[in-house]
Amino acid sequence: MKYDVIVVGSGITGLSSAYHLKKSDSSLKILVIDKFKTFSQGNTAKSAAAFRDFFSLRENQVMAQASINFYKHLQNDLNIDIGMKFCGYLFLFDKEKDNEFVSKYPNSKIIYDNLSEFFNFNIDNETKKIMNIDSVKTAILDTNAGIIEPDLLSGFYYNELIEMGVEFKFNTEVKRLVLSPLKSLDYPGEPFNWQESMVTYLETGNEKIESDFYVLCTDVWTTKLLDPLGIDSHLRPKKRQIFQITSPGIKSIINKNMFNNSGVFPFTIFPSGVYIRPYPQASSFWTSLADDYNRDFSFTENPEPEPDFYTYNIKPILDNYFPAADSSRITSSWAGYYSYNTIDYMPYIFNSLNIITVSGTTGGGIMKGDSIGRVVASRYKRDKATTLYGGKKIINTYSGKYRSSKIEDMIL
Ligand SMILES: Cc1cc2nc3c(=O)[nH]c(=O)nc-3n(C[C@H](O)[C@H](O)[C@H](O)COP(=O)(O)OP(=O)(O)OC[C@H]3O[C@@H](n4cnc5c(N)ncnc54)[C@H](O)[C@@H]3O)c2cc1C
Structure with missing residues (x-):
C-alpha cells in the first residue's frame, strides 16, 4: 500500500492539513497516523481553547482572523456546533x-x-x-475573540475527512522516517551525500508504510522525528x-x-x-x-x-x-x-525534502488551525502564496535545501 501523502499527527493542525490537502485535490490518497487511540488527544485536548485576533504581528493577526472567520462560518452558516462563544x-x-x-x-x-x-x-x-x-x-x-470546543472543532474536520475517504491509523507510533536514494546502487551506507534522496517510507513498531510525501503535525514530538534526519524542528x-x-x-x-x-x-x-x-x-x-x-x-x-x-x-x-x-x-x-517558536511566536511551516513540517504553534494552534492547514496544502503544491479563508493571501517562500523560511512576513 503506497500513499500520496501521510500526515503524522491527528491534532488540530494534522486534521486541518489533511482536510485542506484533500479539498484541494480529491484524488490524493491520504493516510493520517496517530499514536493515540483517537484524534486530538495531544495538546489540542489540553488547550484552553480560546481565540483572539489581538496580536502585535500582522501575520499572526491575519492567520487568526481567517481561522476565526472560517469557524464562525461553520457555526453560523452551516449550523455545525463547535462551541464557539464570542465572550471577548x-x-x-x-x-x-x-x-x-x-x-x-x-x-x-x-x-x-x-x-x-x-x-x-x-x-x-x-x-x-x-x-x-x-x-x-x-x-x-x-471583541473578535472568545472560546471554542476543540473536540467539536476537531470532530468537524475528522468527520469530513472520513466522508472524503481519508484513512486513519490510530494506536500507531511512527518511530522513524527513512531516507533512501532515489536511484539506489545497493551499496551499504546509502544514501551518500552526492545521491538525491527522499524519505521513502516510515517505520512504526512492526510495519513500513510508504508514501510520496509526508506532513509532520507532531507538535512537541517533532524534534524526535526530525533530529535523526538532521533537520531542525525550530521548536522548544x-x-x-x-x-x-x-x-x-x-x-x-x-x-x-x-x-x-x-x-x-x-x-x-x-x-x-x-x-x-x-x-x-x-x-x-x-x-x-x-x-x-x-x-x-x-x-x-x-x-x-x-x-x-x-x-x-x-x-x-x-x-x-x-x-x-x-x-x-x-x-x-x-x-x-x-x-514554542522562541523568536517571534509565529507557527513554522516549512518544506524540507518531501516533508512539510508544522511546528512552533506557540499556544495558538487552535485559533490559527484552519489557516495552518491551508498553508500546508498550498506549500504541498508549491504555490507562491496561500489564500486564507476570506481571501487574504500569505506569501510562501521556499529557500534552502532543508528548510525554507517560516510563513513569510508578507501579506498580499
Ligand atoms: C495548557 C495549554 C493551553 C493552550 N491554550 C491555547 C489557547 O487558548 N488557544 C489556542 O489556540 N491554542 C492553545 N494552546 C496551544 C494548542 O493547544 C496547540 O497549539 C495545538 O493544539 C497544536 O496542535 P497540533 O495538532 O499541532 O498538536 P497536538 O494536538 O499535540 O497533536 C500532535 C499529535 O501528533 C501525534 N504524534 C506525535 N508524534 C507522533 C509519532 N511519532 N507517531 C504518531 N503520532 C505522533 C500525537 O499523538 C498528537 O496527537 C494551548 C496549549 C496548552 C498545552
Missing part, C-alpha cells in the same frame, strides 16, 4: 495604554465602565511593593498547566457578560499574565499562566500539574484582582506543552 478577550494592564496603542489591534477598544463590579482596581501599597504589581490602569477588550517545548477552579462567587458571575449577550464571562488576562478562561459547563474558570522564566525546556511524555505552581504563582494574583475567586477550590487540573 479582556486584557487588564497595570500600565497606561492610549488609543494609538489600541489602534494597532483591529477589533479592540479601551473599556472604562462595568468592570469594578467584577475586579479589584485598588491594590494596596504594601502589595504593590512586595509583589511588583499595580492597580489596573487600562482595560482593553478584543514549554510546560503549561491549567487549574479548574470554582467558588460561590464564580458560580454567580460565570454566565454574566458585561459587554455583550454571549452569556459567558469574558476570557480575562490580569497584569502579570495570569488568565481566567470561562468553563460555563461546570460553572468554573480554567486558570493558567504562560510563564517565561524559571521553567526549563525539558520534556516528559506525561507532564503533571504542580499544585505549588497554582498556590504561589497564580493564586496570589487572583486574590488581588479577582474577588469572585475568594475561597475557590481546584476541581481538576492538567498539564501539556506549548511548542
